[in-house]
Amino acid sequence: MGDGQVVIDPVGGKRDLDAFIDLSYRLNRDDPNWVAPLRGDMVELLTPGRNPFHEHARVQYFLARQGARVVGRISAHIDELALAQPPEQGMGPGTGNWGLLEAESEPVAHALIARAEEWLRAEGMTRVLAPISLSVWEEPGQLVLGHDHPPTVLMGHQPKRYEGWIESAGYTTAKRLLTYELDITQEFPPLIRRIVQSGHRNDRITLRKVDRSRYEDEAKIIIGILNDAWSGNWGFVPFTETEIAYVGKKMKPLVREDLIMIAELDGEPIAFMMTLPDFNEPLAKTKGKLFPFGWFTLLKWLRKPIGSTVRVPLMGVVRKHRNSRLASQVAFMMIDTIRNASVANYGATRGEIGWILEDNQGMVAIADAIQCTVNREYRIYGKAL
Known part of the structure; x- marks a missing residue:
């Protein structure tokens, strides 16, 4: 990664959204077990009016840049239906989420997570469960076991290094999800x-x-x-x-x-x-x-x-x-x-x-x-x- 300060800004407009989507293809292209999603599906996922998740959620995307180079991304979101669930079931009042994390380095990942947390606090949230991309019905969780084979249909696949980066940002395990x-x-x-x-x-x-x-x-x-x-x-x-x-x-x-x-x-x-x-x-x-x-x-x-x-x-x-x-x-x-x-x-x-x-x-x-x-x-x- 080159020299220069990392700047994180909200995604604004089609060019930023394209950069947000494109980054995952660049950062994961050398992983033989990563399955590239169809680009049109990603546009649909992220676009209000096309994905009904947005009808009951507040969502903000962020891009990290170093000079002209995009070096990271993250989403921050609050699902109003999740806020209405009983707290003993994991979600509940005050619970926000972030997801879709991609970053070239640990410092960039930490800066993105901090920016997502800042946005969630400003929206009144008091705790965060993450990563969830975007809803719990889509690709919840960070992959910690199973990087040696491709994911099946509708399952996520994140780099192993993100596990340590998330934990070093002060996160502890809330729940483990297993596939058999x-x-x-x-x-x-x-x-x-x-x-x-x-x-x-x-x-x-x-x-x-x-x-x-x-x-x-x-x-x-x-x-x-x-x-x-x-x-x-x-x-x-x-x-x-x-x-x-x-x-x-x-x-x-x-x-x-x-x-x-x-x-x-x-x-x-x-x-x-x-x-x-x-x-x-x-x-x-x-x-x-x-x-x-x-x-x-x-x-x-x-x-x-x-x-x-x-x-x-x-x-x-x-x-x-x-x-x-x-x-x-x-x-x-x-x-x-x-x-x-x-x-x-x-x-x-x-x-x-x-x-x-x-x-x-x-x-x-x-x-x-x-x-x-x-x-x-x-x-x-x-x-x-």
């Missing part, structure tokens, strides 16, 4: 197979695929279960109606009917499991560019998404059944059904489940029972302002 992997070509242990078989013999339990011809209705059922199932979880922020429609539209190209299950008890939806083919496998080949040939690579894959990995980003059981034997039985049934479809129809050999809160005892127990291993860990840090 398993060899899906192998049968489950005998006990789990018996539990699954017992469930299939129970006439009260029905597993069904999602119906793409009723896509919007199915999305509302899934988000309804999710908002209920996760409502007591640490860090939970509910989806708005606008976000449900937005996420549904964004996810539709990746949706495969046989990879998303809804479980019903006596005809009532009580659980779901969403599995996605790993879009990052073809995306990595495009280097984040649709033109001249990236669009063909992605379109070909979307027509027939054959790959080595599938990811389970979301699953849930409604609260009234959460601590019952039924909950784990239905979960095993859905995992087994989707596991078989993933191998037979998409050529997958590896599954990834997560992220899962470190203290989510039910999900951790399920992962252990089917002999998963932790392959990535993300850390959300906290600090009083």
